[in-house]
Amino acid sequence: MLVSQLYAPTLRETPAEAEVVSHQLMLRAGMIRKAAGGVYTYMPLALRVLRKIENIVRQEMDAKGSQELLMPIIQPAEMWQETGRWNVYGDEMFRLKDRHNRDFCLGPTHEEMITTLVRSDVRSYRQLPLKLYQIQNKYRDERRPRFGLMRGREFIMKDLYSFDKDEEGLAKSYDQMYEAYTTIFNRCGLTFRAVEADGGAIGGSGTHEFMVIADSGEAAIVYCPSCDYAANVEKAELKAILMPEEELENLSVIDTPGTKSIEAVTNLLGISAAKTIKTLVYNTDKGVVVALVRGDHEVNEIKLQNIVDCLTIELADEKTVSEMLGSTPGFIGPVGIKIPMLIADTTVMNLYNAVCGANTPDKHYRNVNAKRDFSPTVVADIRLIQENDPCPHCDLPVKTARGIEVGQVFKLHTKYSKALKATYLDENGREKPMVMGCYGIGVSRTMAATIEQNNDEYGIVWPVAIAPYHVVIVPVSPKDEAQMSLSNTIYKTLTTSGIEAVFDDRNERPGVKFKDADLIGYPLKITVGPKTINENIIEVKVRRTGEIFYFDVNNYLEEIKALLARI
């Protein structure tokens, strides 16, 4: 490709709307342009990167015996109504009507579509297992699209669905996909971690997320430096903490004027937050729920949501709290509370002589003891893990990090096959639901995550495997015929040898061409200048390390191949 012809208009300044580095650099490098909030055009350089990621994905999916197909983006409402997700999905689903006023949506995912397809064609255990995937645009009308391609409303996803005859088969498919994902993200040159995760809206249990480690990541994860445990904080389980045993004192009410926060209460009473109970009131679609955790702990709303089995959950406002409980936030407590759902964290049950709100403004209870003074509807782990909490596997302290979720593998079991009656006949002629899994990779997000992890002050630093081109050839003086001619020869030589090269033939000063090369992030840059002409040596600079190599002008091809293989 000649740079004079390449449609990659670079920007010297960063557009004001871009917050994260991947977004900034993709705009500046002429890779993407915004069409609407969370909706982008992929320009030629970006598309080349996407195709490379897709091809790696294809190779690894096919290597596990999967087959690619392509399903419609426009999906009829009926199949979504059959699983109940037409309503569950809510405002995140792009909905539309056809001329006959029939409801459709733009596919946010394809469990309904694929299951409906497979149920009509697969009847026998002999046809299983089956693994089908596609790579296409997905549509989710995000509450808050942001960070460029990181959280778009239209994005490219690889989604694979596995159909097995039993749990054993599913476990095998799941393991195969887990392996394939590990290979894929390694091949893309990413530093990532597979973490245990929560099922979320897609449903099912048993799931891992593949997280690219980056400070700009939206997800918080914990990992254990001592064993191999790693999880999304939403998922990380915690055991009850045992507190030193004490004599049970008599319950008493104390005045605590103006102490609306745990911190204020502990300061006033001179006690540790670990001796208090924090009481939170939530509004859910299953009604009002009260949650209890130790004062220095935080509620994991995902865990709570799973226990309540609700779709929406948010902290109740002051008005709701007053109406329900006759007190204000800050002075709520579990003793004598009248509420249908009182959920206590396991550690709360181990507290002795604790302090909590007395359900009267400016009053707290002292010497509250769980089993004696109140009885929760449910006692469960509803606590959010924090740095230095004990690892669920080895009890040593965990660390926290941030990650970008680029892939997720799910065990769906029979959730969709039962809802959509996708069954097969087993060896004994008995009808059984297929056992399903689903496996997604955010292809466009992977591109953005790669940039988040591979950039410097000058621009992008592509890993060779997914770089838009491998090499850029920059002649220093466009008016110098010898330089231009040699550059062209090198360009032709590399191109015919299967090395993807661009030749910057523009009539620009060298600085402009160097800056653009660094911004776009070609792994190698060949500079053709007076030295090249006079001394017959080619200068090759490695984008990532800045190392410079000199190769003989008559024998550089193998050297460059070796260099590309090594970096």
Place this chain on the structure above:
RNA sequence: CGGGGCGUGGCUCAGCUUGGUAGAGCACCUGGCUUGGGACCAGGGGGUCGCAGGUUCGAAUCCUGCCGCUCCGACCA
């Protein structure tokens, strides 16, 4: 959903308070000059000032409504 900020040429922004013929830098076109890290000189093209109303002799500027973009928040009691 709530709150803030912003909307002026492709990009970054000034002008708005105090209404009076729309500006700069970058980018783009032409010519010259230059060529090892975003040169310089001269000339040039390009903007219904987000949209719709209103006030006014006159609106980018004041008022109202809407739209879009963006950030933050959505209460840890």
